[in-house]
Amino acid sequence: MIDNYNGKVLVITGGANGIGRALALGCAKRGADVLIADIHGDEAEAVAGEIREMGRRAVAVQADVSLSEECQKIFDRTMEEFGRCDILINDAGVSNGADILDIKEQDIKWVTEVNVYAHWFMMQRFIPQMRSQGTHCQILNVCSIAGLITLGSAPVYFSTKHAAVALSECVYKSLKASGADIDVSVFCPGFVQTEMHLTDRHRPQRFAVPEGDPYYTSEKYQKFIEFNKQILDNGAPLEPTVEKVFASLAKKQFYILTHENYDELLKQQGIYQANRTEPVDPSLLKK
Numbered sequence: 001m002i003d004n005y006n007g008k009v010l011v012i013t014g015g016a017n018g019i020g021r022a023l024a025l026g027c028a029k030r031g032a033d034v035l036i037a038d039i040h041g042d043e044a045e046a047v048a049g050e051i052r053e054m055g056r057r058a059v060a061v062q063a064d065v066s067l068s069e070e071c072q073k074i075f076d077r078t079m080e081e082f083g084r085c086d087i088l089i090n091d092a093g094v095s096n097g098a099d100i101l102d103i104k105e106q107d108i109k110w111v112t113e114v115n116v117y118a119h120w121f122m123m124q125r126f127i128p129q130m131r132s133q134g135t136h137c138q139i140l141n142v143c144s145i146a147g148l149i150t151l152g153s154a155p156v157y158f159s160t161k162h163a164a165v166a167l168s169e170c171v172y173k174s175l176k177a178s179g180a181d182i183d184v185s186v187f188c189p190g191f192v193q194t195e196m197h198l199t200d201r202h203r204p205q206r207f208a209v210p211e212g213d214p215y216y217t218s219e220k221y222q223k224f225i226e227f228n229k230q231i232l233d234n235g236a237p238l239e240p241t242v243e244k245v246f247a248s249l250a251k252k253q254f255y256i257l258t259h260e261n262y263d264e265l266l267k268q269q270g271i272y273q274a275n276r277t278e279p280v281d282p283s284l285l286k287k
């Protein structure tokens with residue numbers, strides 16, 4: 001795992017806000033140079049400015065990571081600016097709380113393409129580069145506790161995060177088997193204090209809310225946003241949570257879990273699966 005960030009090059013998606021921004025600043029504080037890719041170019045540039053003030057190099061790239069060609073753009077810019085990448089963090093993610101019978105097809109596609117496809121597109125480009133460098137590299141995929149357990153809600157979020165965790169596990173195993181000097185970790189937090197309830201503002205144009213569509217202004221849809229805000233506000237504080245990520249990376253952990261109240265649910269999930277019984281009861285979740 002990366003324990004010395006000095007002079008290392010970090011490429012991070014979703015680095016303009018929330019967890020991604022805190023991870024980008026945390027790496028820069030430890031001496032890394034940073035390329036921040038985000039769908040909001042101006043917000044990514046603001047974070048790049050903060051990093052330059054810390055005395056590190058930083059570049060912002062406006063990109064929609066759900067598109068393969070945009071991930072190629074991020075890769076090309078990284079090579080142009082830095083000629084290498086030592087740490088890749090796939091952080092960009094979006095959510096939707098609609099139930100299976102309510103959710104719009106475009107939202108299934110949007111959340112899946114950002115939360116899962118982007119991890120594929122980025123790793124497919126950066127792993128060969130990391131291999132060719134012959135230096136020790138790190139990939140950190142920001143997933144969620146929703147990638148390890150299920151509750152009875154937000155099926156698109158839970159299913160995409162499960163897919164992203166599975167992808168990380170496969171890549172971790174295949175890189176280890178091939179002897180590549182690239183570590184992979186997955187960060188699976190519970191709720192963290194960010195503005196993720198405003199996720200709809202990160203929609204690419206092709207998934208924009210159709211003008212006048214009553215579904216998106218319905219009480220049910222708005223209630224989800226309000227509910228999400230409440231649980232995010234009551235989540236773990238951002239900075240200490242991100243510091244725990246750096247501590248876990250230093251301990252060479254693949255699974256980075258920062259919210260202990262899910263531990264019992266995680267354990268029971270494994271037991272229920274091994275016993276081939278019903279999925280674990282979410283009421284085991286400690287408040």
Ligand SMILES: NC(=O)c1ccc[n+]([C@@H]2O[C@H](COP(=O)([O-])OP(=O)(O)OC[C@H]3O[C@@H](n4cnc5c(N)ncnc54)[C@H](O)[C@@H]3O)[C@@H](O)[C@H]2O)c1
Nearest residue numbers: 014017018019038039064065092093144191192194196202
């Ligand atoms: N906040 C939490 O409670 C929580 C819990 C578990 C997991 N996570 C995960 O952590 C990650 C970051 O979440 P956050 O809370 O910081 O959210 P956030 O909404 O504050 O930040 C997400 C960032 O991703 C960017 N982004 C979204 N779609 C993009 C796209 N198509 N292309 C490029 N950039 C895009 C946004 O512009 C934003 O800067 C996500 O993957 C999320 O699923 C968050």
